Amino acid sequence: MSRWNEATQDALDRYTRDLFASEDDILDSIQFESQARGLPQIHIRPEEGHMLQFLLTAIGARRVIEIGTLAGYSSVWLVRALSPNGRLITMESDPERAQLAREFFKRVGLGGRIEVLDGPARESLRSIAPQGPFDAIFMDAPKDDYPAYLEWSIDHIRSGGLIMAHNAFWGGAVVGAVQRDERQLQSLLSFTHSVANDKRLLGTIIPVGDGIVAAIRL
Ligand SMILES: C[S@@+](CC[C@H](N)C(=O)[O-])C[C@H]1O[C@@H](n2cnc3c(N)ncnc32)[C@H](O)[C@@H]1O
Numbered sequence: 001m002s003r004w005n006e007a008t009q010d011a012l013d014r015y016t017r018d019l020f021a022s023e024d025d026i027l028d029s030i031q032f033e034s035q036a037r038g039l040p041q042i043h044i045r046p047e048e049g050h051m052l053q054f055l056l057t058a059i060g061a062r063r064v065i066e067i068g069t070l071a072g073y074s075s076v077w078l079v080r081a082l083s084p085n086g087r088l089i090t091m092e093s094d095p096e097r098a099q100l101a102r103e104f105f106k107r108v109g110l111g112g113r114i115e116v117l118d119g120p121a122r123e124s125l126r127s128i129a130p131q132g133p134f135d136a137i138f139m140d141a142p143k144d145d146y147p148a149y150l151e152w153s154i155d156h157i158r159s160g161g162l163i164m165a166h167n168a169f170w171g172g173a174v175v176g177a178v179q180r181d182e183r184q185l186q187s188l189l190s191f192t193h194s195v196a197n198d199k200r201l202l203g204t205i206i207p208v209g210d211g212i213v214a215a216i217r218l
Contacts, residue, residue, distance in 0.1 A: 016047045021046035022046070027076055034071035045208075049074060050077070052081065052164065056082065059160060061136045062083050063134045064134065066089070067121040067138070067149060068092065068121075069092035069097060072090070075114055078138060079113050082113070089128060091119075091121040091125075093119060122148060133157060134156060136161050136163070139166065140166040154198070154200055157217045160216065163215045163217060165213040167210050168213040169210050174188065192205070201218060203216075
């Protein structure tokens, strides 16, 4: 028997969101614009954004990387957790999305704190490697490359820093509750297995929203 049904889960999510993760005009307007431009509404949930802020604040993060910008919704949550001189580098393979996010950040006064890098994240990670080590990384992109991003992160996130990835549960696919692209699923499972078993990491899954895989780089 499950702990509670779906309606109770929804009510509990709303309870958490209303208490800790309300959205302001900037977050509302990103969603409005991205919807108006026909972008997929696949950004993180507010309570997930708030959890990311909680974790970044706990480690005093100043230099953070994000993989998967879309329109910049999660970037706003992330950058708000950084100290005033903190900086976020966010990576987006689609140049139109990258440009949209760049313009949006500029318009709302975050342009100086968020750098958007176009192109596949694997290339962007290679190009910024000499600027490391970084305090934290957040992955929210196709799962095929999560294992490669993890290897990079272990080498370039400082000791005590955080490696975080969205969609730990992938809508239930990780336990076979729904069907998803098999290749991506295998990559996600392999990634999470590595996080759980690599001695250089202390990992867990934070069961907020669709789940966040989180690990401290030891
Ligand atoms: C789930 S969306 C990101 C949502 C965003 N993090 C948010 O919550 O607002 C994933 C994004 O990753 C981008 N993407 C896909 N492949 C990529 C790659 N190889 N490198 C960087 N970004 C990629 C997609 O274009 C898409 O915009």
